Amino acid sequence: xxxxxxxxxxxxxxxxxxxxxxxxxxxxxxxxxxxxxxxxxxxxxxxxxxxxxxxxxxxxxxxxxxxxxxxxxxxxxxxxxxxxxxxxxxxxxxxxxxxxxxxxxxxxxxxxxxxxxxxxxxxxxxxxxxxxxxxxxxxxxxxxxxxxxxxxxxxxxxxxxxxxxxxxxxxxxxxxxxxxxxxxxxxxxxxxxxxxxxxxxxxxxxxxxxxxxxxxxxxxxxxxxxxxxxxxxxxxxxxxxx
Amino acid sequence: xxxxxxxxxxxxxxxxxxxxxxxxxxxxxxxxxxxxxxxxxxxxxxxxxxxxxxxxxxxxxxxxxxxxxxxxxxxxxxxxxxxxxxxxxxxxxxxxxxxxxxxxxxxxxxxxxxxxxxxxxxxxxxxxxxxxxxxxxxxxxxxxxxxxxxxxxxxxxxxxxxxxxxxxxxxxxxxxxxxxxxxxxxxxxxxxxxxxxxxxxxxxxxxxxxxxxxxxxxxxxxxxxxxxxxxxxxxxxxxxxxxxxxxxxxx
Numbered sequence: 001x002x003x004x005x006x007x008x009x010x011x012x013x014x015x016x017x018x019x020x021x022x023x024x025x026x027x028x029x030x031x032x033x034x035x036x037x038x039x040x041x042x043x044x045x046x047x048x049x050x051x052x053x054x055x056x057x058x059x060x061x062x063x064x065x066x067x068x069x070x071x072x073x074x075x076x077x078x079x080x081x082x083x084x085x086x087x088x089x090x091x092x093x094x095x096x097x098x099x100x101x102x103x104x105x106x107x108x109x110x111x112x113x114x115x116x117x118x119x120x121x122x123x124x125x126x127x128x129x130x131x132x133x134x135x136x137x138x139x140x141x142x143x144x145x146x147x148x149x150x151x152x153x154x155x156x157x158x159x160x161x162x163x164x165x166x167x168x169x170x171x172x173x174x175x176x177x178x179x180x181x182x183x184x185x186x187x188x189x190x191x192x193x194x195x196x197x198x199x200x201x202x203x204x205x206x207x208x209x210x211x212x213x214x215x216x217x218x219x220x221x222x223x224x225x226x227x228x229x230x231x232x233x234x235x236x237x238x239x240x241x242x
Numbered sequence: 243x244x245x246x247x248x249x250x251x252x253x254x255x256x257x258x259x260x261x262x263x264x265x266x267x268x269x270x271x272x273x274x275x276x277x278x279x280x281x282x283x284x285x286x287x288x289x290x291x292x293x294x295x296x297x298x299x300x301x302x303x304x305x306x307x308x309x310x311x312x313x314x315x316x317x318x319x320x321x322x323x324x325x326x327x328x329x330x331x332x333x334x335x336x337x338x339x340x341x342x343x344x345x346x347x348x349x350x351x352x353x354x355x356x357x358x359x360x361x362x363x364x365x366x367x368x369x370x371x372x373x374x375x376x377x378x379x380x381x382x383x384x385x386x387x388x389x390x391x392x393x394x395x396x397x398x399x400x401x402x403x404x405x406x407x408x409x410x411x412x413x414x415x416x417x418x419x420x421x422x423x424x425x426x427x428x429x430x431x432x433x434x435x436x437x438x439x440x441x442x443x444x445x446x447x448x449x450x451x452x453x454x455x456x457x458x459x460x461x462x463x464x465x466x467x468x469x470x471x472x473x474x475x476x477x478x479x480x481x482x483x484x485x486x487x488x489x490x491x492x493x
Contacts (some may be wrong), residue, residue, distance in 0.1 A: 001314055011344040019332045080328030086294055087324075089317040089346035158349060211398055 005094040012085065012098035013105055020068040022127035030064030030110045041177045049122040053115075054203035055176040058196055060114045061138045062167060065107035069146030070159035072099050072130065077240070078156070096147060096234050101141030126206040132217045134202030141195045144229035151236040153165055170196035175204075180209040180212065195225040243306065245270050245397055245428045246291065249468070253452075260286045262452035263300065270371050273419070273429040275443035277436065277476065283452040284432035287400050291430070292322045298308060304397060311427040321390030325401040327382040331375035335366055335385055338374055339392055346393035352438035360388040364418075380411030387418070397428045404438060416442060451478045 038056040076082035078215045083097050119126050150159040173187055174196035180188055201220035205211035244267035253261040261283040276284050289295040291302055293313035302309045307316035328336045339357035361367040364384040365387040404412040415429045419442055423429060433439055439446050440460045456463060456479050460472045467475040
């Protein structure tokens with residue numbers, strides 16, 4: 001049975017990449033938008049590229065993983081094509097995992113492009129082991145967060161609106177553009193409850209070898225967030241089909 | 243052995259009883275009609291039997307697989323045509339079928355051959371590269387049925403297959419269902435077109451408000467109610483006859 005589920009997950013990811021992710025709107029949302037934002041902040045307050053790139057990669061991970069979640073979940077729920085998947089020999093958990101892995105795969109592609117581009121154009125080189133230790137769980141966390149927020153609502157536009165709230169909060173509160181240490185104490189407290197804080201911290205360590213917490217602790221926190229987002233998402237989706 | 247067996251199958255949505263302790267068995271190769279007015283619980287029953295919804299109480303099995311604990315195993319042997327044609331708008335006809343073949347684990351070397359064979363049977367081969375969204379309602383319906391047959395299922399569930407189709411498309415679909423019946427596929431069909439059921443079904447169950455009021459062959463139901471058509475027999479069994487007469491009188 002697990003082979004049936006794995007096979008179905010693989011083909012659903014391939015189908016979602018073709019149908020939704022590798023399309024101009026997702027690519028622009030996943031890659032152009034973070035670059036434009038970071039450049040805007042850089043021009044306003046220029047810092048070294050080593051300080052800039054972790055924020056850029058973190059934003060790429062955040063935006064690319066959630067770029068098409070509302071479409072792959074809410075739109076398919078509405079049209080009944082998600083239900084169509086459930087008529088095949090596959091369980092609901094595997095359908096959700098396939099939707100999350102679609103976001104992860106697209107996010108990974110975008111992250112590779114941005115990281116390689118940063119290395120070639122800006123001449124910054126990360127510690128690859130740290131980079132992998134942070135990037136993989138971060139991709140899973142934000143794709144799961146996207147899935148959770150999408151199953152909370154019914155309409156695509158509701159999901160998009162709901163997704164923007166944590167996205168923009170995290171940009172400002174998690175050290176992407178301003179260091180957490182430079183923020184007021186109250187906001188610093190909030191930052192610790194947001195997964196992007198650990199992504200940015202780990203990525204900074206990967207590029208500058210300086211971080212607030214050790215990379216492995218960042219990875220553990222991210223794994224905790226993954227559990228916190230993925231299981232409620234599955235539970236909510238199951239309720240839809242009761 | 244019955245191919246589909248339901249025992250006291252029940253579904254509640256809050257306090258609303260959608261399916262009320264129904265019992266029936268469908269034999270191999272049979273076309274079994276599940277007839278009833280809107281809101282009778284036909285689609286809810288199909289959803290439970292195909293694993294889209296969990297029964298509140300009761301049991302059911304398909305090909306001996308329990309729908310609660312072994313539904314994934316059962317799904318390998320069943321094809322489902324939902325009321326709404328829900329394939330992927332963005333994919334072409336052939337890509338939709340190939341995707342379904344992948345999901346059902348049809349061997350790689352047989353996928354394209356099987357998909358093209360079905361497209362020819364359903365007279366969609368010429369449009370195999372057109373996206374699903376460009377198809378007419380009848381063509382969408384035909385492709386949805388083709389998708390349900392991609393893995394050679396032993397049991398086919400058809401939920402209101404001819405709803406919204408024009409006369410020609412509906413007739414062609416009925417011929418197709420007859421052909422599938424001749425091939426030995428067990429068919430579970432819901433419809434509220436009683437002539438269609440009379441024409442296609444070996445046996446029918448008449449369902450009202452989630453309860454089965456009668457199960458038998460159309461001929462026996464007509465004889466028992468002393469009516470000439472299944473529609474008239476249906477009206478008598480369901481108690482809708484006086485209501486219809488009153489409407490006709492009012493006219």
